[in-house]
Amino acid sequence: xxxxxxxxxxxxxxxxxxxxxxxxxxxxxxxxxxxxxxxxxxxxxxxxxxxxxxxxxxxxxxxxxxxxxxxxxxxxxxxxxxxxxxxxxxxxxxxxxxxxxxxxxxxxxxxxxxxxxxxxxxxxxxxxxxxxxxxxxxxxxxxxxxxxxxxxxxxxxxxxxxxxxxxxxxxxxxxxxxxxxxxxxxxxxxxxxxxxxxxxxxxxxxxxxxxxxxxxxxxxxxxxxxxxxxxxxxxxxxxxxxxxxxxx
Amino acid sequence: xxxxxxxxxxxxxxxxxxxxxxxxxxxxxxxxxxxxxxxxxxxxxxxxxxxxxxxxxxxxxxxxxxxxxxxxxxxxxxxxxxxxxxxxxxxxxxxxxxxxxxxxxxxxxxxxxxxxxxxxxxxxxxxxxxxxxxxxxxxxxxxxxxxxxxxxxxxxxxxxxxxxxxxxxxxxxxxxxxxxxxxxxxxxxxxxxxxxxxxxxxxxxxxxxxxxxxxxxxxxxxxxxxxxxxxxxxxxxxxxxxxxxxxx
DNA sequence: CGGAACATTGACGATAATCAAAGCGAGTGG
DNA sequence: CCACTCGCTTTGATTATCGTCAATGTTCCG
Numbered sequence: 120x121x122x123x124x125x126x127x128x129x130x131x132x133x134x135x136x137x138x139x140x141x142x143x144x145x146x147x148x149x150x151x152x153x154x155x156x157x158x159x160x161x162x163x164x165x166x167x168x169x170x171x172x173x174x175x176x177x178x179x180x181x182x183x184x185x186x187x188x189x190x191x192x193x194x195x196x197x198x199x200x201x202x203x204x205x206x207x208x209x210x211x212x213x214x215x216x217x218x219x220x221x222x223x224x225x226x227x228x229x230x231x232x233x234x235x236x237x238x239x240x241x242x243x244x245x246x247x248x249x250x251x252x253x254x255x256x257x258x259x260x261x262x263x264x265x266x267x268x269x270x271x272x273x274x275x276x277x278x279x280x281x282x283x284x285x286x287x288x289x290x291x292x293x294x295x296x297x298x299x300x301x302x303x304x305x306x307x308x309x310x311x312x313x314x315x316x317x318x319x320x321x322x323x324x325x326x327x328x329x330x331x332x333x334x335x336x337x338x339x340x341x342x343x344x345x346x347x348x349x350x351x352x353x354x355x356x357x358x359x360x361x362x363x364x365x366x367x
Numbered sequence: 368x369x370x371x372x373x374x375x376x377x378x379x380x381x382x383x384x385x386x387x388x389x390x391x392x393x394x395x396x397x398x399x400x401x402x403x404x405x406x407x408x409x410x411x412x413x414x415x416x417x418x419x420x421x422x423x424x425x426x427x428x429x430x431x432x433x434x435x436x437x438x439x440x441x442x443x444x445x446x447x448x449x450x451x452x453x454x455x456x457x458x459x460x461x462x463x464x465x466x467x468x469x470x471x472x473x474x475x476x477x478x479x480x481x482x483x484x485x486x487x488x489x490x491x492x493x494x495x496x497x498x499x500x501x502x503x504x505x506x507x508x509x510x511x512x513x514x515x516x517x518x519x520x521x522x523x524x525x526x527x528x529x530x531x532x533x534x535x536x537x538x539x540x541x542x543x544x545x546x547x548x549x550x551x552x553x554x555x556x557x558x559x560x561x562x563x564x565x566x567x568x569x570x571x572x573x574x575x576x577x578x579x580x581x582x583x584x585x586x587x588x589x590x591x592x593x594x595x596x597x598x599x600x601x602x603x604x605x606x607x608x609x610x611x612x613x614x615x
Numbered sequence: 616c617g618g619a620a621c622a623t624t625g626a627c628g629a630t631a632a633t634c635a636a637a638g639c640g641a642g643t644g645g
Numbered sequence: 646c647c648a649c650t651c652g653c654t655t656t657g658a659t660t661a662t663c664g665t666c667a668a669t670g671t672t673c674c675g
Contacts, residue, residue: 314655
């Protein structure tokens, strides 16, 4: 039972063995999807909600002028499109960034499960809150940090979120984003991304080659980014630390 | 029963009279809060979740360098801090932007209500999805739109969200944000906000005076912003329109 | 009346965008 | 097996949007 989705939900709520194995059952049927394939595009039916068991995907919007903004990275364990209404809030499209394994849970199944185990419903609500927290932090990132800080923050965030569902994760991690993708995540241009990436490399903080990212100095990255994992890990935090901002 | 929170939840899910009146009961006890008061700051207890019955508030983060980014505007009917875990994802602080009337619902009461009426739980999950959609659109806004477009989009969004809980809303609406607040919403500087506001005024699109905003040309604003209300109103949309992007 | 918060204006600077071209690397097909 | 191509990365030169700094106006409120 090493299902990434279960691990994420366990972060979000207190689930017993019964709940977990029932959820696991719902993830039984899964399929493989290649990289750069649409998981969903505007106009498609969406009668179920997909869960990413492995691989990376992205939600994004395209503006009239053709600009793209990625609004969310979907990492292993992430789910999307909870809404009950078929014509939901889904203005966005989804594409895989790497080969993915995807489970598709039928809405009806999930609804029944929640009625049987209210704790699952609560975990899902909390999971939604965590998503909100990530989105908020992206708004902050794009709104108030410069290019280097944004990159550092993104790296810290993805590393942490990956480590939540893969405790063995060390310095090295998959990082399937191209520089164009990175630009569309961080609200910058590919050219600028390239230059700032080089800066991080030259400073010896990271190595990024053939979609593998090696973090050589996590401390410095967190320092640059002002990264604090609190928003991603509600119950893991030991004592809540007061701000006490002795800022650098 | 003109409670703004109920109106928002009715947007999000199918609630019957029973559910609605039970929810209404939970909002009974409410209090008035003046403008520019902290509703919540890091370190505070948060054993309940507040609901805004009237007035505006904002969630924000402060960075080490003192920069502030507002991550969410809380309009009438909005709730915050759903998380069940007391040490939740609450890295952010909340402040009122105008005098507010706030109801405080006890977590336990809400949990019991959801167990009795699963539809309420679903509505809350959907409401969380709508929050997600708003946050996504903010990421897009700050990431890929220039100053003028951002302002226009924010105006369209707030006007629409306000109209959802106040059907009588016309051209004119409350707009309690100072230019500093606006800057912190849009990821810009107050000086720049000022200049772009003047541009909107000179083009005859809006009038903004003493915290009242009058929209003289909503069409043009939407045009500038590339605004489409779909992401805010799931079930109201008549037929889902295909992209068919004959972009300007 | 006085003061504080907020709005406006101008001059200058910097981060990031744009444009364009060249290099690199991996997979494909001849 | 090699040439070719396509996607991706790198580099340089120039531009522009937006930020910074600083001063002056204005409105509101006790």
